[in-house]
Amino acid sequence: MAISLAPIRENIDYFLFQWLKTQELKNRDRFSEHERETYDAVLDLCQKLATEKFEPFNRLADIEEPHFDGHHVTLPQATYEATRAYAESGMLAATQNYENGGMQLPCTVEMAANSFFGAASVGLKGYLMLTVGNANLLMVHGTDAQKKAFAQPELEGRFFGTMNLSEPQAGSSLSDISTKAEPDGNDYENDALGARYRLTGRKMWISGGEHDLTENIVHLVLAKIPGPDGKLPPGVRGISLFVVPKNLVDVDGKLTGERNDIALAGLNHKLGYRGTTNTLLNYGEGKFPVRAPQGTDGKGAGAIGYLVGKPGEGLKCMFHMMNEARISVGLGATMLGFAGYIASLDYAKNRPQGRPMSEGSKPNKDPNQPQIPIIEHADVKRMLLAQKAYCEGALAFELYCASLVDEYKTGSPESSASASLFLELLTPMAKSWPREWCLEANSLAIQVLGGYGYTRDFPVEQFWRDNRLNMIHEGTHGIHGLDLLGRKVIMQDGAALRLFAQKVGHTCDLASEISGLESMATQLDEALINLIQSTQEAWATNDAPETLANATQYLRAFGHIVLSWIWLELAITSSELIEKEPHHRDFHEGKLAAANYFFDFELPLASVWLSQVAQRNPLFRQLNINSL
């Protein structure tokens, strides 16, 4: 069962060019050579690539999951072909400057174009997104030599990249990492590629950590430089960042022929997302001894790595570049949901079963009537409309966040600062909301298909499995709740929350003037007031453990309010267009129906979740763990 990407394209065109007005970025110097037509061409290309090289092999990448025989990792041929085709499209450098071989695309268009790959095969796409994130980081924080030797080959697709944060003993607790980086010989500061260190330690959950899709793998690794006492500094301030290639390179990014001391300790065998290798890597265990450090004999132990940025600023470098990476993760979760929606909508239109209910007091059905497609049943409509509201809403939201990236990078100083602040606030939701609700959409897609949905003959079960990863990686769900309530809404004395109130207020004002949207405007206004009051009440005692014990509920509620705001924005847009575009009447009616769904069935849940936050319900914090 192939997934058509056409419905995604239709929505992207609407979100970008009718709602966000991305084409108006033409007025910015950076994007002056682009217009609607160039964006269309990029979207056309990516839709075609995703349809031809990714989507047909998504199940294959799941069935033929990466296999490690102790020496070599085997991947399906389709993985080589899909990643090669993407690299050749130039999309790895989509947002880079022209002089670096880039296209200077807005982030909004890059994300929109990448959404096709997320729907087509999240597992095959993984290597590429990691590589872009890695290269982006080096292009900002690396030296010119590092950009040339590592980032440039990544942008060209000769090398792929990874991010190495977690360790077996330190999953979410980065302050506890114990990978050690020691100066490599007396001349360690004189290497053209940056201060040279020897790394030893183990890194867990490293996606794309081993493969031979490209001639090299560029690892970005968090590690600690021992202090004068030989001990690793405690806490996150002791963390530095290193670029550690699988194969050593010269200043031009050419392989020297030396294998670095990074060994694959094993592959993780996952529930889903199987198209992307996930690895445990041993750095510097001596399996591949490499070079002698100056002043020693023979080959040395430890993986050779080069410092990126300043010592102790590893996390700063890593997270500085994470806004886009985080939107990308949220977008990935969204597109898995969207793919399931497309599959289940298609099935529901074509599967005959059951009959219309007759009017009156008894739910009778006439067995002599022909069966109807299941999409005619109210409960199937419910499951489809909920999926639509979750997935289209999430896609609109992610693209909105991407537009904030463009704004802070190219807007006026004032507008840029405002966009940056707003993005800081929205990021926890951008990552977390689709991870929860587009996963729920995937479950609904299975339900629409019934028994068939539970079999591996249909794609929806894989989407559900693949999507379950998203609440775990790149910051767990719980951690984003702490980030939101513990930091984002109180930073700068609540400036970001005030900005949110202002934006939502503006939307509500507009909507209150539009026939059919008045009650939504009122409802959202009330939800906003409740959110602000609940935030204040949550912090009334100024005691973080008390406040934050219900942070996950807060994240969930805030996310629902954000999505209500997005849906009201879309309802305004479609209300205006519905008369102008009679040929798109069904399309805009669908947007209004999804907005109605969200306001009737979803937004009211936020006040239930907020009530416990506002009361600082002590249940979880005070729970006797022996009573569990």
Place this chain on the structure above:
Amino acid sequence: MAISLAPIRENIDYFLFQWLKTQELKNRDRFSEHERETYDAVLDLCQKLATEKFEPFNRLADIEEPHFDGHHVTLPQATYEATRAYAESGMLAATQNYENGGMQLPCTVEMAANSFFGAASVGLKGYLMLTVGNANLLMVHGTDAQKKAFAQPELEGRFFGTMNLSEPQAGSSLSDISTKAEPDGNDYENDALGARYRLTGRKMWISGGEHDLTENIVHLVLAKIPGPDGKLPPGVRGISLFVVPKNLVDVDGKLTGERNDIALAGLNHKLGYRGTTNTLLNYGEGKFPVRAPQGTDGKGAGAIGYLVGKPGEGLKCMFHMMNEARISVGLGATMLGFAGYIASLDYAKNRPQGRPMSEGSKPNKDPNQPQIPIIEHADVKRMLLAQKAYCEGALAFELYCASLVDEYKTGSPESSASASLFLELLTPMAKSWPREWCLEANSLAIQVLGGYGYTRDFPVEQFWRDNRLNMIHEGTHGIHGLDLLGRKVIMQDGAALRLFAQKVGHTCDLASEISGLESMATQLDEALINLIQSTQEAWATNDAPETLANATQYLRAFGHIVLSWIWLELAITSSELIEKEPHHRDFHEGKLAAANYFFDFELPLASVWLSQVAQRNPLFRQLNINSL
């Protein structure tokens, strides 16, 4: 990672002997030979069997899923050993009369004992539960000859059984089945095993439909007998029930050596629940031609089957015996949730990560402090307490429903009628509530384990996959919503709903006198009033399509109110015991904490869901399907 079943046992002992007072059934004739000690012995035996023969092989049964080479289905050796051990324990006949080799156990104790197997391996357990359901049906609706030839060997474990309802073109819509049953020769009415028919047709989603675990498989098959015009009668009133053995038997249940004309068309390859074969069966396609009908030459086409009950009463026979089967399905979903809870609780106690948050306005953590087990973090406590509330609550609820079965079978006429009515009402929730919320518990278990939870090295991902089936089979979620709002709450002029109100009111009265439970009592009282009013408003226009468009929301809300009632019952029980049993203080504190969780975080959701039901929100019913 092995799952200890001890926490389940501790809860069962509490539910049965401190809450439900199952030991008092001793006063009933049927159970007079039983007392606490005999129940303990059964529970001991099943806990041991499940621990030794099922739990260690649960992952194996998933990995080595059934394979069909075109001739033979291969299963792991563990499946033979586990099912054999269960059969030898006598549990297949647990509730049967002594004279039939049974133990005359109460349904409550049988269900409690079977709960261990659900937690240990739902896939291995499947064959056994189907066999019990099949034999139970024949023991009620079969002739003496059918009982002897088919049911008795099932109760002894020589034959296993299946239920054949669905067909490829008719999943939930049984009125559309087209399997045909035609009289087999002139003497068809004279067979000692019942009126003999030839069946032709295809049956889909048949669990346990093919294997060689036993010498025979007894299929119970819904089919239609053609009318005088040769056409199949429309609707469900035309459906009859047949017993169709894979291998023909004589009146003593001995194999005649003749293979019946039932062919395995293929195995379904599922997301989970892989330990149980799931099949597409072709009846009477001529692959195994069998016997010549009287008055013809050579072997005949069509599978030989014997009518059970009267023609046209197939569904009545099938559903009459479904109450216990439905509790069993709900229990299965519950125990998968429970198994995940046990696994994640164990992990959370032993996994060190992170540090306590310091008091004050900033969520600081001191990196020089040692790490703490993750169970100390508020959000992990939340995820564990939610699982506890879902799974222990669901187990209590399922055992309560089982106690209603005992009541209607052995209570006074008045009490029996009341129990039967109440069970009718509760059954949609007994099946549906755990399927939704214990699946959510499984997702929380994955989240507690983080990355490890997403790997196949830990059991929680399998529980989640296995549990996803439950919302689909044995009546989809949506269908139970229609059953509840469209039939159960309005039958006998609302008698069942009144009975529910009475029971809940009684519990609230008790709780309102107990220190610490007063506000829960008030909250539940209000929820009950809201439920009743919403039910009335939903039916105010007396128009089924309008009312039932939001039936799934109603099911969900009603389920949450039922579970709140159960938790208040348990809170009363533990409030009384907490002083009497100082050595069990933690245990009872846990019950009170779970009750608090449910009332603070779950019950308030019910009013949100009900509000749309009460308003008869027309969104789903009126939705333009082209706008999706």
